[in-house]
Amino acid sequence: MFEVYYTQEMEPRKALEDIKKGMGFEPSLAIFFVAGKMEKPELLRLNCNSISVPVEGIITPNGVWSRGVLALVTDADASVRVFEGNAKDVVGMMERSRIGSFNLLIYPLFFVKDLLTFLRLRISFMRVNNIEEASEIFERVIYPMNTILRPFRNSEKIALAMNIFPLETGIGLPKIFFNGKTIGRSVICVSFKEKLECEFRDSFPERGKNFEETVEILSQELVNVKKVKVIKKALAIKEIDKKSVKDFLREYKIFMKRNLDEDLLQQKFFAASPYMICFISKETYGSCSLGTFDYELKFYPSLFDTDVFFDDAIFAGEFIHGGVRKLFEVVKKADFAIFDQNFMLMFEERVNELIEEINGYGIFTSYPSFSGEVEKRLMSEVENGICVNTTQTMVFLNFK
């Protein structure tokens, strides 16, 4: 049995009281999705495995909220494991561990533990001269979205990944807690014995059957489109059309950021950009986009492993033909829905109209990704059985 409770209470003990009031069974697992600033979210614990995750917004049948706690509780047979380390170590551990039929991954997509770690990374980064080393440094702070899903795809199990990357972030953030302790740079894997009904979708048109076709589809869908050549390796990008990312954006007269160090230290790093590089997969001809910022960086980080993509890509501005109505066409009724937080930025208060389409609960968070079978030729399926994108993705879960 799965149940969902929402409270607007931002004091953890009172929030727990509210949630417990309606609970009709002894849960084996509780996941608390917290929107808004909460002091001590680690106190959100029940007498079972308890996870607390920051999200950008909460959807209930009555509205969309930027504050409060949404608790997803279940008595289903579910085990929780925490894998710590770099992506390679975590992937190795996940490959060796027993994976359930349905797996929910929760992890910080980008995480720098503290100021000391940040300074060490900064010094190493300043000394770096080649792209391989730059990628290795990025691997110390990023869990590549596609790499993390590969063990599940390879063992033909379903995995839904919540790549937590808050809109406003910085050093030591996001704070994800498991049984009252911060997980830091680790991946939580919740393995359910039974399969859950889970559908992944994106709001892009279907991908093409070859490179040119996908380029053409994206060119018609997005705005300010330009074909570019990218020099990249794994998680590092050196140049777009022989220019650094910053210089490339300047050529397009795009100004967004000022100082990366300051933004991160003040926990004011705004993790969304409407201008992106759309990489096209060598394996499926699907596409995954990477938001671009005009920070002064020798090498630019990618949130996914770029080796599976062509060097030729397109640079474009975000756009959905048909706007929020197009999004409604893709949305389906669900007990629990997870939406990319970019929809909130794109459509602002109009995301409230989603509640009638869903008729259930949900959250806005950073672009969920998925491993498993999908019905359509989704643009975001960038490796066989792996769907990843940093914009316009959503997941619909049904518990009955």
Added chain:
Amino acid sequence: MLDQLREITKRLASDPSVVVSAIYRIDGTPIVTFIKDKKYISILEWFESQTKLLLNLMAENSLKSVDFKTRDYVMIIYPLSGSLVLVVISTSEASVYKLRIDVESLKRILNV
């Protein structure tokens, strides 16, 4: 300068959701106006009749920007300098934060 202002309105209009981009003097006199279709003239006329007070407040520096939203349109009014105001009208398809970033970028290019 006029060419630069024309370039700004043209660049904004390259976004398919933008139907009007215009630059006004703070006293409400239009300097450059880019309209994608004549059916949008009525929206612009409505804007001109309604926003005298807002432009005054912008001139006094007490308003940073103003948004109007109707069911079908989003209108962003943004001061470019002490004497110029940018008006962008887009359909509800627009990515609102992209529009804001574009407007801010153009202001910085203009460097006024």
